[in-house]
Amino acid sequence: xxxxxxxxxxxxxxxxxxxxxxxxxxxxxxxxxxxxxxxxxxxxxxxxxxxxxxxxxxxxxxxxxxxxxxxxxxxxxxxxxxxxxxxxxxxxxxxxxxxxxxxxxxxxxxxxxx
Amino acid sequence: xxxxxxxxxxxxxxxxxxxxxxxxxxxxxxxxxxxxxxxxxxxxxxxxxxxxxxxxxxxxxxxxxxxxxxxxxxxxxxxxxxxxxxxxxxxxxxxxxxxxxxxxxxxxxxxxxxxxxxxxxxxxxxxxxxxxxxxxxxxxxxxxx
Numbered sequence: 001x002x003x004x005x006x007x008x009x010x011x012x013x014x015x016x017x018x019x020x021x022x023x024x025x026x027x028x029x030x031x032x033x034x035x036x037x038x039x040x041x042x043x044x045x046x047x048x049x050x051x052x053x054x055x056x057x058x059x060x061x062x063x064x065x066x067x068x069x070x071x072x073x074x075x076x077x078x079x080x081x082x083x084x085x086x087x088x089x090x091x092x093x094x095x096x097x098x099x100x101x102x103x104x105x106x107x108x109x110x111x112x113x114x
Numbered sequence: 115x116x117x118x119x120x121x122x123x124x125x126x127x128x129x130x131x132x133x134x135x136x137x138x139x140x141x142x143x144x145x146x147x148x149x150x151x152x153x154x155x156x157x158x159x160x161x162x163x164x165x166x167x168x169x170x171x172x173x174x175x176x177x178x179x180x181x182x183x184x185x186x187x188x189x190x191x192x193x194x195x196x197x198x199x200x201x202x203x204x205x206x207x208x209x210x211x212x213x214x215x216x217x218x219x220x221x222x223x224x225x226x227x228x229x230x231x232x233x234x235x236x237x238x239x240x241x242x243x244x245x246x247x248x249x250x251x252x253x254x255x256x257x258x259x
Contacts, residue, residue, distance in 0.1 A: 019132055021164065023129055053135065056225060057160075084150070
């Protein structure tokens with residue numbers, strides 16, 4: 001799993017490249033949690049364009065960050081999900097609680113200004 | 115369709131989960147399964163193997179997980195076995211959103227059930243758990259004209 005990180009104010013953009021399973025979930029968990037704790041990050045945008053596989057361990061790390069950010073007044077957003085990855089997420093009910101966006105620009109846009 | 119049998123014995127380490135997915139994907143490709151079916155098989159195997167490591171062996175890397183694939187004319191049988199702690203209540207463990215870990219969604223069995231035609235879980239406390247999953251293979255239709 002390769003991670004690309006970009007931080008802008010209180011928003012962390014994380015681009016994931018690889019397979020999101022029990023082996024790589026901890027890498028993603030740590031990458032996000034350290035920014036929440038040390039920099040006070042409140043919005044996490046996950047770009048999943050280059051994610052080739054996800055299972056319940058991978059979904060677990062996303063839902064875990066959602067549960068962590070929610071009481072802090074934060075939010076998690078998902079962008080660029082490949083169709084076969086989206087199918088798994090849909091089956092899990094994830095889109096009912098987490099917002100999905102076509103790309104990073106749309107994810108940034110929502111919640112800004114207004 | 116030819117019959118085939120593959121057995122993989124591996125250490126209960128997270129790195130091996132992706133290897134089991136590679137194996138099932140190769141087998142699925144040999145069987146000419148559609149890409150979507152192969153993706154689903156990968157998820158089902160990943161869930162069963164992850165469960166063995168996380169729950170069966172409680173993430174202890176010094177144990178062994180067994181993966182057996184059995185292909186007959188009309189089905190692909192996948193057996194994932196651990197010799198770990200076993201499941202106290204199988205019915206409860208198979209419920210959606212049941213998980214012993216708040217980080218997890220309790221979806222492992224849901225995915226296995228959704229993506230396979232048959233799922234059987236046999237477990238004995240302190241002896242281990244065997245998950246048997248079957249995918250029915252469609253026979254290639256014979257075109258006669």
